[in-house]
Amino acid sequence: MKKPARKTGLILVTTGAVCWGVGGTAAQKLFQQYAVDVSWLVTLRLLVAGLLLLTVQFFAKDRSQIFGVWKNKRNAVQLLIFGLLGMLAVQYTYMASIKHGNSAVATLLQYLAPVMIIIYLILRKQAVFARQDMLTVSLALAGCFFLLTNGSVSKLSVPAPAIVWGILSGIALAFYTLYAVPLLKQYDSLVIVGWAMMIGGTALNFVHPVWKQDISSLKPEVYLYLAFIILFGTMIAFWFYIESLQSLSPKETSLLGSLEPLAAIVTAVTWLKEPFGFYQWLGTACIIGMMILLAFNKKVVPSTSGNTGRD
Numbered sequence: 314m315k316k317p318a319r320k321t322g323l324i325l326v327t328t329g330a331v332c333w334g335v336g337g338t339a340a341q342k343l344f345q346q347y348a349v350d351v352s353w354l355v356t357l358r359l360l361v362a363g364l365l366l367l368t369v370q371f372f373a374k375d376r377s378q379i380f381g382v383w384k385n386k387r388n389a390v391q392l393l394i395f396g397l398l399g400m401l402a403v404q405y406t407y408m409a410s411i412k413h414g415n416s417a418v419a420t421l422l423q424y425l426a427p428v429m430i431i432i433y434l435i436l437r438k439q440a441v442f443a444r445q446d447m448l449t450v451s452l453a454l455a456g457c458f459f460l461l462t463n464g465s466v467s468k469l470s471v472p473a474p475a476i477v478w479g480i481l482s483g484i485a486l487a488f489y490t491l492y493a494v495p496l497l498k499q500y501d502s503l504v505i506v507g508w509a510m511m512i513g514g515t516a517l518n519f520v521h522p523v524w525k526q527d528i529s530s531l532k533p534e535v536y537l538y539l540a541f542i543i544l545f546g547t548m549i550a551f552w553f554y555i556e557s558l559q560s561l562s563p564k565e566t567s568l569l570g571s572l573e574p575l576a577a578i579v580t581a582v583t584w585l586k587e588p589f590g591f592y593q594w595l596g597t598a599c600i601i602g603m604m605i606l607l608a609f610n611k612k613v614v615p616s617t618s619g620n621t622g623r624d
Contacts, residue, residue: 322560326569329553334576336546337407337416339538342585344412347535351408352521356514357539359404360523362547363510369552370503378504388496392505395492396512402485404513406478414475415587417578421460421600422479424574426486427607428453433487445606452603459596470590502555567608571601 343349370379383389403423410419428450434440463470496505557566578597581587 319560322557322565323569325553326557326561326566327572329550329557330570330572331576332545332550332553334416334420334573334578335580336542336550337411337420337577338580338584339542339546340408341411341416341581343535343538343542344408345585347532347538349531349535350521350526351405351412352517353523353526354539354542355401355404355408356517356521357523358543358547359400359510359514359517361543362551363507363514365544365548366503366507366510366551369548370501370507374501374503378500379507382496382500382504382508388499391492391496392508393512395489395496395505396509397516399485399489399492400506400509401513401516403482403489405517406482406485410475410478410482413478414471415581415585417574417581417587417589417597418460418471418475419479419482420574420577421456421597422476423482423486424600424604425453425457425480425483426490428603429483429487430490433491449603449606452599452606456596456599456603459592459599461596462592463590464592464595470593503552506551564608568605571604574601 340354343354344351367379370376382392407419407423410422431440431446431449435442435446461469461471461476469476493505493509554566554570561569574597578589582589
């Protein structure tokens, strides 16, 4: 098969990262201006996007893997755990953080996951704490302080529930990233993430069935936002990111993936008129600097989709 042109890869990863970021802001608009329920949106998003990703696998890649992953009992159990404690946890905590705060802060807090992974590996004595790790952790802590306080030592600039859900989202993403590695060595990413979404969506459907939402009461523009979140902010974003790896290095895709929080911040500030102070921009710069530093780190932090099929 002919390798895609480098230019194509750059377009794909850039588009995917921007769609992820804007998708979070679109979700914020649904939560805060149209009172859409978090559980219902996450359920719908996971079920539809998961089905679409498996459909792409069926027509564009090795279709035998779709059900082949279930033939091995150990893999099947791992996939179930990944779907519930990884995919569902990441999706719900991220969306809950957006609902209580905003997409910019939620996305940046979720991007602390690589630092959590580094600390975990060091505590497990699977990695040695190096000078670069100190700089990485310092940037993450400074970024969090400025982002969440806007430079004030007496009060938070972000609601406490948004912070709690955002930190939980980072922890969930760290688990998601580490736990999926063995499965991704055996099967295509679209298969693992597609099924994980289906598993997570099915489980959450017992809490908030998608058919219990009175869709007749939703305004027409809500359907457009839902379509964008599911198609562009989830399915196409993840698919494009994976396809870009055919012509770009993981380091390049990680660097360009930093466009996701930038897209979330810019759209939240310009579109939703979300207040964002000078020190919060400084905190954003610290966290994005941390991401760039990690991309150039010679020590490899385990990665699944680079971003997550997560947002």
